[in-house]
Amino acid sequence: MRRKKKGHEKEKMRKGHSRERQKYRTRSKENKQRGNQGDGQKNTSGAADESRARSRDKRRKGDRSDKGRTSERDHRRKEGKRKKERRHKDKITGDAARSDGSEGPGKAVEHATCHGDASERTIADKLVDLTSSILARTRPLLEPTGPAGPTALTQGNAPLAVTTVTQQGTLQTGEAPPPSTASNHAAQAPPPPPRELERHDLPLMPSLPPFKPGDFAMWKETEARKAMARARALAKKKNWFFLLASVTFHRRDRSDFIHPMSRAILQVFEEYQQSRVTFVQTVAELANRPQNIDTLQNAGVMALLRPLLLDNVASIQQSAALALGRLANHSDELAESVVTHEILPQLVHGLGQQNRFFKKAAAFVLRAVAKHSPQLAQALVDSGALESLVECLEDFDPSVKEASAWALGYIARHAKELALAVVDAGAVPLLVLCFQEPELTLKRMSASALADIAKHTPELAQTVVDAGGVSLIARELGHADSGLKRQVCSCLGQVAKHNVDLAEVVVEAEVFPRILHCLKDVNEHVRKNAATCIREIARHTPDLAKLIVNAGGVAAVVDYITEARGNNRLPGIMSLGFIAAFSETLALAVIVSKGIPPLKDALINEPEDHLKAASAWSLGQIGRHGPDHSRALAEADVLRRLLAVYLHQDSSEDLKTKAKRALKSVIQKCTHLPALEPLLQEAPPNIQKYVVHQFAKVLPNDQQARRSFVQSGGLQKVQEIN
Template structure:
């Protein structure tokens, strides 16, 4: 046999492995094929599956290396290559037919062990010397594990996870994405399977992937971390201990929308289990960046409801109450952004005792830019309905706002935030009940508070001020009673 013929044997062997793993990955995308692939380890089912799906006509790649045996010049070296092929694709064959005198051949590779099914075949190919075969094998494993918890458990029992984790940090970006997909697909099904991922040391490697240059690798790692953290507080704490939170905060600052989405969702799944975990997310500086994402045009990045559902509002309010100065500013802005989104979310801030805390910030903070942020946030809470405005008014915030507006020491920005100088904002102040509440404030004639009220009233027509003054409706009724219509 010539050197070319010998080399061709191995070329065909490589081609067969490539086509085999590609076919399995493709079959795993169709739900109707999953049961057949899952039962491929059963002896009876294996024979039926092999006779149908792995026949040369339907899946020629598995038979390609064997067709080379058609030559009568088959040597010992080629036979050893074929036996190596059999070992890679399932151990010892139950039946092997080598070429007959006519140069024909047929090969059936039916592994005898129940444990040498599709998972073991793919596990072997994860160690292949060809990178594309490794990547496609990982992709196929992920698609199978993603389908149900039985297949995900099979990945764990076949000791595939340690192999993936070991290779994850060393391989190229395509393999990293495929391997992270396998971890995500296994971990999503149950806390036990997610714990298996933690036990094999995957968290440290996934956190390293969050620092990868490729956004796709970061996204795949964030997906896996999210599915681990979502189950319970213990797994979330493991993700936190691995150092994932600061890197997830960096991910939400990346320009890629898909990466922003999953990083934000991962932070939500970490924070939802306990106030301590929520505080960890707040301490990492996530709130300021999440608040900016609320107004993002992408629908999936409108995270205000997500933040509320995860208990983030209460955690932020606690944070505002326990700190001073500029540390408060991101939390104040976040409450304003959440409240601006809808009546229900504004009410969630009210129920969580956000208004009193914002009022404290308004009174305590010496810096005008923090006072302006608190005034703006209170405006976003109170602007929706009279009930929302009343919730702001009952905290005795209006006198404070008035004094800030009238103070000559207040910055222009702060004065604008207290009572914006535009017609739409003034109209909103009226329709939300703010002007009516101002008229209800009882102030001594000639007092400083009365001067403040007069300054507010001067922003509106006199008849509007009278209309919202207490007792004005009774005055109108008295005029009706005393009115004498002219007789024709």
């Protein structure tokens, strides 16, 4: 490359010197003509100076021209040497070819390419060698007759031509010799000398049959393909049809060729797979509608879906698991059929082996089975589902963790034995870790599962505390998501309800006053769970109740009871009762916070007896401390309402019992006689005796009370009592 570049620079220099010499000659001729036409007035000194300048320029340019002529001579000498070597080589090759009865490659290629230049002849030589190599490699497939023998190309029974690869790499053609036997082979006349290869008398080679498996070991497929591609590309570029004909043959790979019968067989399998996909997707869609469940069950859908859980198509497995989950979620009977059809082992196996989509669907089926009864949940534990679900808590996909935590919570909520099995499987620390993930749905399910575990016994709640769950969960009380706050309040309440120590752990997590803000949340479930947590904390000791009062919890609970309706009122009603039960001061704080009117409203207007009973109990806890507390109830007409609830024939026994106890405790502390007088006539004898006893305690020491008692007709009512 460097030598070629150097020669190019010399040629450029030589051309430049030639142009300079031509310019100098032209300029000298013009000056001479101009001097002859002059007036001859130039002085001798000026002529001498001009002559010296011309001599100097001539010497300089002469040196340059000598250099250019030297480089040109070197170039011509090298070029002549190359031509001489090329002619010598062609002469030797031609002699060797003529000794074999053929012409040299240069001659053949020159005729074939219509007398191309030297570079084309050199490329043709290389192409002939390349084609010879390709044909030699493919010779086992062309049924060769010898190492350099001819290959006949026939059309029907008539021989067309013979393509021969000589030792020098030339391509020759001729008629195919007739078949001969070993006996008369020696007597045959020698074949006619091959004539020169022409472009028009070379037919295209026919397509070869497909390769056999053993043919791949005979030559390297990749190298042969590349060589043929290069030869064909160059042959097309130079329009050398004789080479294009030689390297053009077709080969059908096993990977590219599919027999028509094979296509028909594959079509059957494709239709079968499409039918399975359509079936499971349709069943999963039908299982969403409750009116279709009985029909699907009668059609034996469980037995049909079971083998599809082991299908080799992942989408079919997922759809089958989804359909089973929707069916099992509908009723406990279908959930039991999942167990009886031995589907659980396949689901448990898939939890550890399949992809994340199947894991989610399988966890959904397990949750749908476990939610119905403790027996079905125990069946999941016996099948080894806990270990697989706990492993899914460590999965990378948050949705898989969520489905697993949900299923574990449904298993643990039924009984303490099941919750203990979940704890023994190592689920609590992983659930705490899942709660720290950023996904909101995963946080919700983790908090819900921890609440289901902690609600059974103090020991199980202590495992949640030991795992650091309370402090982490309490931090999310101020979260904007209502669903997360709902589960957080529920979990804290389940931990705090067992004993004083656990309640103090919750309080030390700084839940106040943040949990009071949850009583104003727009979500009713958040408000109810927050009131439940406050109730579970307030029930243990006066100190905890006083803590709630000092934090402003009584007023917040009173507002909550006023706004809530139905069962949502219950935790707030009981919270006021627990707070007021500890001391007169705390009861007075409830009265000052106007807690009596909402309790009275619940006693009168709520249709459920357990709500009425809770209201009666809380009112009794408020009024049993002293005259001031009982008078507040009496002035609010609570005593008469309690008596009406007690006397109502549709009231439950629990309601009557709580109303009677509330009446007795309040009447025994009441000194406001005008509020007691209506009870003399309306109350039954077991209540009247407490009213009369209270009159007997007050009247002897209060003259004004005696006068009003007589004037109001109270004395007459007492006299009428049998």
